[in-house]
Amino acid sequence: MHRFANPTRFLRLSAAILPWSAGLTVVLLAAGLYLGLVASPADYLQGETVRIMYVHVPAAWMALFVYANMALASAAGLVWRHPLAELFCKAVAPVGAGFTAVCLITGSLWGEPTWGTWWSWDARLTSVLILFFLYLGYIALVNAFDDPVRGLQAGAVLVLVGVVNLPIIKFSVDWWHTLHQQASVSRVGVPALDPTMLAPLLVMAAAFTAYFVTLALLRTRAEILDRRIQALRLAQAGGQQV
Amino acid sequence: MTEFLAMGGYAAFVWSAYGVAAGVMIALLASTLRGLRQRRAVLDALERARGPSRRRAAPARAAADQAR
Numbered sequence: 001m002h003r004f005a006n007p008t009r010f011l012r013l014s015a016a017i018l019p020w021s022a023g024l025t026v027v028l029l030a031a032g033l034y035l036g037l038v039a040s041p042a043d044y045l046q047g048e049t050v051r052i053m054y055v056h057v058p059a060a061w062m063a064l065f066v067y068a069n070m071a072l073a074s075a076a077g078l079v080w081r082h083p084l085a086e087l088f089c090k091a092v093a094p095v096g097a098g099f100t101a102v103c104l105i106t107g108s109l110w111g112e113p114t115w116g117t118w119w120s121w122d123a124r125l126t127s128v129l130i131l132f133f134l135y136l137g138y139i140a141l142v143n144a145f146d147d148p149v150r151g152l153q154a155g156a157v158l159v160l161v162g163v164v165n166l167p168i169i170k171f172s173v174d175w176w177h178t179l180h181q182q183a184s185v186s187r188v189g190v191p192a193l194d195p196t197m198l199a200p201l202l203v204m205a206a207a208f209t210a211y212f213v214t215l216a217l218l219r220t221r222a223e224i225l226d227r228r229i230q231a232l233r234l235a236q237a238g239g240q241q242v
Numbered sequence: 243m244t245e246f247l248a249m250g251g252y253a254a255f256v257w258s259a260y261g262v263a264a265g266v267m268i269a270l271l272a273s274t275l276r277g278l279r280q281r282r283a284v285l286d287a288l289e290r291a292r293g294p295s296r297r298r299a300a301p302a303r304a305a306a307d308q309a310r
Contacts, residue, residue: 037246037260038246042250047250047251047252048249048250048251048252048256049249049252049255049256051249051256052255052256052259055259055260055263056259059263094270094273095270098266098267098269098270099266101266102262102263102266102267105259105262106259106262106263109255109258109259109262110255110259112255113252113255211267215270215271215274218274218275218278219274219277221278222274222277222278222281225278225281225282225285226281228285229281229284229285229288232285232288232289232292233288236288236291236292
């Protein structure tokens with residue numbers, strides 16, 4: 001893994017991957033939007049509002065996926081002093097916060113016509129709101145230190161403590177029978193979601209993943225540039241004749 | 243087309259949801275690209291300020307020279 005910890009190698013590798021991930025994002029988004037908005041049927045009970053699912057559910061999956069990535073990166077950064085891991089973590093946090101916000105807002109827009117309420121302190125809704133605050137807390141904490149290295153380490157600890165929220169979100173719908181429905185896609189046995197609805201959902205999820213990969217690469221590159229700028233400024237301020 | 247846009251009477255909810263998702267994703271992409279461009283400009287200016295003679299000795303270049 002340390003082969004990829006080298007920033008120069010990462011810059012080269014990411015430059016090779018970026019055109020593909022960006023192209024894939026565009027193609028998958030176009031296909032997902034067509035399938036979700038045009039080719040798939042309306043629900044017999046919910047009508048057209050079911051189409052909100054094709055952005056709400058992938059955004060929710062990404063909110064969890066990005067946080068899980070940040071937790072792995074934080075562990076790698078703390079245990080192996082992996083220099084890129086911490087930069088990656090800082091780079092993707094706003095993307096995770098964005099997906100969580102999309103999940104919450106689209107959920108609200110889906111809740112009003114189907115449940116008759118914009119918001120409820122349901123176990124799933126509340127735990128996802130906490131995830132959103134964890135993202136915001138991490139971003140604030142990392143930027144609160146004068147020394148960027150200490151900020152990244154404090155943030156990594158916060159991310160690892162917050163991991164406890166991930167299983168709570170996942171199983172909240174089984175542990176507490178409040179308002180949010182249970183999982184339909186990963187359910188074993190009974191087919192809970194018709195293939196005509198499953199297809200746009202999975203294509204949109206793939207599109208969101210490709211979008212995340214593209215932004216993660218771009219933003220990690222920006223963090224590496226930031227590090228170089230800091231190093232050059234330090235060298236200048238110290239008046240070193242290096 | 244009108245029927246498609248009406249979304250069975252739920253246009254406000256469906257299109258708002260897609261609009262919010264598109265808005266957030268485009269805003270994140272735009273701020274990412276802007277951040278990259280700004281940092282590249284700063285880095286270029288800093289490296290120019292160091293001058294051509296000292297420039298070769300910058301840490302990244304030193305490593306590159308070693309690798310050569």
